[in-house]
Amino acid sequence: MSLPVQYVWLIPLLPLLAAGIGAVTPRGGVKIASAAAIGAMVLGFFLSCGALATALAHPAAHATANFAWFDLGAGTLRLGWVLDPIAAFMLVMVTFVGALIFIFSTGYMHEDERAKQFFCFLSLFASAMLGVVIANSLLLLFICWELVGLASYLLIGFWFHKPEAAAAAKKAFITTRIGDLGLLLGMLWLYDSTGSLLFYDGGHGVLEPTAVANLNAQLVFGGLALSTVIGLLIFCGAVGKSGQFPLHVWLPDAMEGPTPVSALIHAATMVAAGVFLMARVYPLLTPDALKVIAFTGAITALMGALIAVAQNDIKRILAFSTVSQLGYMMLAIGVGSWVAAIFHLLTHAFFKALLFLGAGSVIHAAHHEQDIRSLGGLRGPMKVTFATFAIGMMALAGVPFLFSGFWSKEAILHAAHGWEVSHLPFYMGLTAVVLTAFYMTRLMAETFFGKARTHASEHAHESPASMTIPLVILAVCAVALSLLAWPSPWLQHILDPKAHAEGGGAGLMVLSIVLVAIGIGSGWAIYGRTTREKATSADPLAARVPGVIAFLGARMKFDELYAATVFQLNAALATAADLLDRYVWDAAVRLLAQIGIFAGLVNRETDEDGLNGGFDATSESLRDTGKAYSRAQTGDAHGYLRTVAIGFVLLVLIVMLGGRR
């Protein structure tokens, strides 16, 4: 079974149709909407497998199908699809994880009366995301990218009657849009300098050597190559979408959305789109640009891990962990191993989706209690959730050998270690490894061990099969994805056959295993051995270093910082614009108007006295003349007719006699 690139558009079309069906079904039609959505995803998954088969047949080729969108000038504006291994892997991942999360949602959302809309939005999202993956044009990618943002906006704000949700949705949209402006500018610049936006176009695409060489050759301000500037502008978009420092602030707030959304969009797929984008445009990226990317990624990884340590909301912890992991991926791209980034992207998608869904299962069971301090002891009643969550946790923490996360993380660290420019990102990454293991252990310990600390967690029960089955499948995958890298680095060969995997990473591997052990051990020592008694009792870590934890707990005060700077600036600009209108331009207009009114007053005075008098007299005489003539009107119709007849006779006589003469 294989799916040629000409038909690859079917894959995003299916969920789009499902979204359409969802949109037009009446309010109660949850069954129809969910069936359509799941069906579309499952079918899409099979098609994606076909696409993968096609792509794997010629791993080095970028099969494209370009088409004209509309006439522009002498030519047309062209868009297109591309099918290569990276896209195919993404397709399979998105459809597979998506299908599972959709199934999970039927259980999770079954109480919500707007669930039908939920599936509609989810399908819309899936469609747009698949579009991002297979777009062969930066413009088409941007279009789908924005649509992904819209779907994310709608889903974060799904419970829009909660003001926090509405605000979080808006924040997410605006923050990512800031990044998107960079992307837009980069795109415009790219278009302007190459005349095309197609990635691959038989030698004319922007990612192909001719265009890249051309871009590298052009220098703009500061001696930077044009491609550096464009690459960094595009990276802005990725920063916004993938929650990189400094635009990461929206991602934790986005957890206001329903948990499946967090799993699908804000863990597995959409936030990874930024990484995917950078991997896609990797040929454009110059070493200068890569430096920026690497450091941004490293900072993000470390920062996310640090903040996660001090969070209490189960979803927030996972959210910051996502930020941190995305940082890893960016780091991988920055240090030149985009394959490692994609590998981590894939594994992360599975185990983070698993974790989120597990968290969703917990939340669902605990009647929407999300604070880990209030949970506890769920190991007993929720055995399946516990087991799968533990697998996810171990994959994320990088427990060696058995879990896919270990391999992908290892690949990144390996690449970072081999980066010639600086070793600083590598050390930051290592620190984050320890922290990751630590906070995940804390999360496990607080949530599943110890005893139930609130009423909600006491009465927790295992979730229905529609929720647990996806968990199990994802857990299996979280383990099985190790096969991509081990026993042989298969993915590496497929994606980037030219680069050869360097051997001799054994020492590094040992180091990271030790670090993971330290993280888990310290976590267990602090939180696992002596579990919390009451929901309100103090955090053991916070008791030791209260200032640091408070600072981290407040998410390093980024929101406050932005509120004090960017928001203030924005508001000031708005006020200035408004005041300018009201008191400068409008006042000028009013002044002119007053001058005009004054001139009119003067004019009226002269007119009334001077000019109007003469007309009255003339009119009077005209009226008298009219009176005199009206007497001829006798009112006798016969008389008129008679007069006419006699007049006619006279006229004829005059003419005839006159004619004789």
Add this chain to the structure above:
Amino acid sequence: MSVVVVATSASEWTALRVVDSLALVATATDRFLECAPVMLRDAVTGLLPDPWRWIANGLFAIVAIFAVFGLLFAFLTLAERKILGRVQNRPGPNRAPTPTFPFAKFLGKIRTYGLAQPFADGVKALTKEDIVPDGADKVLHFLAPVALLAFATLTLVVIPFGRNLVALQLDAAVLYFFAAGAATELAVFMAGWASRNKYSLLAAMRALAQLISYELPLLLSWVPVVMIAGSLSTVAIVEAQAGWKFGFIPHWHVLTPWGFAGFVIFMVAALAESNRSPFDLPEAESELIAGHLTEYSGFKYAFFFMAEYFGMCALSGMAVTLFLGGWRAPLPFLEFIPSYAWFGAKLLALILGFMWIRATFPRLRIDQLTRFSWKFLVPLALINLGNTVVWALMSGGSPALALARWPVCAAIIVVPFVWLGRAQSASYAPRTYRYAA
């Protein structure tokens, strides 16, 4: 297949051109049945010298029309009574015995579903006393039925009853038809006024108001046909409807949005013009006894009756000609049936429709009647006129445009129809059933 008409003589009566079958180009359908009427005529008149021949032809046509439609009238009255009877769950006339004069002794009375009823009625009408009221305007009282019948008969002259079967082929035949038809109003008025009976006079006034009101939609409804066919000649209009699209959809005007609308308007107006129920206000028996017929009896009364049926036949025939493809067969393989049979079938179908309507609809009030005409039919007919223009404008272009004109034109007429209908029914208070459940 075109009808070539050659002027029969150089007389000044060139406008009156009687179709001469000998001058016709032989058509593909020269089967015996198809040509039978014309051959019959030629058998009678063919031997006469040329100047007399067309007069004889004319006379023949007159006789034929009177014979055919007289008989048709007779049996239509019977059909109407029978149909009304069936609708009202009673048998209708079924007892008139068939005269079996020479063999009466052997056969006794044979009752053949009342088939002899018309003749019985005829005899009765002939033998009845002819009553003229004392104060009546005697001349007009006498003239009215005669004039009415004369005008009604005149209209039949220009209808092509079949291939080559038109008594008088005029350039402005449609105009002629309605000019002659308009004169019938006068006769109705004369009857009502001459009777010196207040009910009759009221009926005459009503008839006048009604006929004027419905003259307009009637005229407007066929203007589109004339526009599309490009001719006022009935023969040419039938020609314009020749042929089949895709080989099975006839090019009848009724099968277009404007044509359908025009047909419906035409039929409604025709109902009113021929004083048929539910527009039979001039002879509303529950209010006006028998309207303008009150003071008539005997054969004058029968004349009125005859004129009514003639008028009905004429209007239906015109509707068939204008909208239903005239004497043309609906499907190509049905062309073997002679053209006049098709015409007759369509005519009868329409007349039966008249009867069905009479049996089922309640009578309108006079204000409802006029309002219906002025506020519903006339605007609709005018819109249909514009609609036809749109149709014609869109017909020249691409196939897509030609396809698009269907929904467009349908919408142009359906939307006003719905809306005017709503406005129309909104102007009446909702009917309350005070004594019925």
Add this chain to the structure above:
Amino acid sequence: MSLSPLQLCLLFSSALFCVGLVGALSRSNTILVLLGVELMLNAANLNFIAFWRFSPSPSPATGVMFVIFSIAVAAAEAAVGLALVIAIYRHQKNIRLQEANRLKG
């Protein structure tokens, strides 16, 4: 002297015109006056047709055209005129023309 057909037509129309004129002048009933006027109009129309009929080159049907327009205008005139009659009747309860002289100067 022998009359040409055209002259005959013209005499016909003149006679009709005068009949209408006399009617319009002599009758006091407004409706009859109006009818007289109509008759005069028709007589005028006769001339158009007659001249068209006997003109040397009658191919452009100008005379007919005139008559058609004239008929249309006459119809309008009749409608308005009779509406006026009804208005007069409503106003003065009879339709004697000589009494309808309120607007005299």
Add this chain to the structure above:
Amino acid sequence: MILPLVIIALLTIAVAAIAMTLRNLIHSALLLIGSWAGIAAFYFWAGAEFAAFAQVLVYVGAVSMVVLFAVLLTRRSRADLEVAPDAIGRGLGAMLAGGAVLGVLFGAVFATRLDVAPTAAPTASVRAIGQQLMGAHAASLLVVGVILTVALLGAVVIASTDREGGKEDAR
């Protein structure tokens, strides 16, 4: 070809003259309709088929109805239809004026040499008339259309009652 003309002319004039003198309004109106029909017959004789039908349609079909309606609407009893005899003086004046006009017209007709050669009757086919109407006379046609519309509306407005409510139809 003269004979039909003479017959038509005499009949028409006679009918019109009788109509103008009758005292019964209805009879007057009906006879006038007859004279209009006679005029239509003249048109037919002259070959103006279309004009003839138009004459019948408009005069016999429509104007006559309006006239009869007006007659019936403007009387209160049957006796009203018998018009009171008109003043002798006005009748005399009318005859004088009419006679003068007649004399002048006849004089003009006789005095002018109009013996054109008799030609074959011209024909005005409907198509030709239609093309002229839509072509050369399109503007006039539009104007006439407007006039008719205005006249219709005007007639309705003039004849409708001024009473409050005013919802009843004018006709």
Add this chain to the structure above:
Amino acid sequence: MNNLPLLSLIIFTPWIGAALLAFLRGASVSVTRTLALAFSLAPLALGLVAAAAFDPARTAPQFVENHLWISALNVHYRLGLDGLSLVLVLLTGIVTPAALLAAWRQEHCPRMFGALFLLLQGAALGVFLALDFFHWFVFWELSLVPAFFLIKLWGGASGRGDAPATRAAYQFVIYTIGGSAFMLVGFAALFVATGTLDFHQLAQHGADGALAAKLGASGVRWVFLGVLLGLAVKVPLWPFHTWLPPAYAEAPTSGSMFLTGVMSKMGVYGFLRILWPIFPAQLHAAAPCLIWLAVAGVVLGAYAALRQTDLKRLVAYSSINHLSYCLLALFAVAYATGRNGLHGEAATAALSGAILQMFNHGLSAAALFYCVGVLESRAGGKRGIGDFGGVRTAAPLFAGLCGISLFSSLGLPGLNGFVGEFLIFRGVFGLHGAAATVACLGLLATAIFLLTFWQKVFHGPLGPNVGGALRPDSSSATDPSGHQAPPTPNGFADLNAIELAPLLPLVVLMFVLGVYPQLLAGLINPLVTSWAGHLVLP
């Protein structure tokens, strides 16, 4: 069919309708409304006929009607249709019926309202089709009259005209007339110099430098400034925009729809049809300054919108912002004219974008004004941004459609707004990169204020005018789970069929044009390409 004066029909059909309505004194309300609607739809139908017969490949005006009108002044009645006109004619054809439908429930003298509206429509169509300054100007000024009465008599919070509405109407009319007076003087000078008022001939004079030779360099400059002023006020170009927010805010909903949907396009059309072809050199000289005015309109317009509390004013400012994009595109093209190495492709993109943006903005802004109008009518005349909340709970359908319009307005890909904006930015970036970069700020601010609008009005718990007080208990809104949607209130009804009618076609078009912009691009592309191919200075 070829002899049919199609363009005259397009212009005068609404006027016939207006005359008819003016005389139908006794007609019932529904009759008048339907008549008005039908006559306003007629230009759309005729426009579609024109579009069907239109040959996009020919860049010269088509369906030309040319009659000598006033021979003494060499004034011709000259109409013609090219891609630009066609797009705007279609836009007018769409927006006007929608606006009339929006006023379907309007009870205050609907007959006059409809007549004025049809008058307005005809005038706007005339502006888009005229090829001679004389009657172009007649149509231009004539459009002000009905607009004035619409604002004055039906504007304000009561819908019957009040003091602020009157003030806004006067300001609007006097400001605009003031601007066009300068334009008239300018054209008078042109006529004296060249003896013609034909746009095409004037453009030729302008292109080959004959104009400058006849009028003198400074003379041309003054004339240019006069015409510029007239058009700039109409669009409006920042800082001549202060009439716009009050006028749009005080106009009745349908009036705002038309004002923003069609009348604002008249100004941009004037720039494209008159100013640019006749004064290419002058515009080029002024462009460095004008570009920054347009950028100011983009950015400051958006930021000023951020500060508005009146929803109508907010949307009005968004109009300033969006129209400034069109001008930005044009000025950038004028700026780059004659420069070496000019990208014809960029100019094409900018001009196409400007035209598409005109159409798209017409749709989305009309839809947004309509949505605000619905809110206003539901809340009894209140339209503060804080007067609502949670409308999406109460009226999901309305919220959905309004949201689509809103996202179309902020340029979400997949909806129509994106295509135009992308093309404009693509063009402007190639022609004047700095301006494009700064203008990007406008995109951001647009997103912020539109989403704030959406959040405050539609999201959150039920607000004061949405039946919030009717809710039995307020605890469910703060329910952390969010699983329990609050009970549906009965204070704020969702859209009914009649209210849906104006919005739905607009929204459908947004989708269609967003996905398949070729529908419009195909009509204008050859024209724009030929423009971009003749970018030379005299």
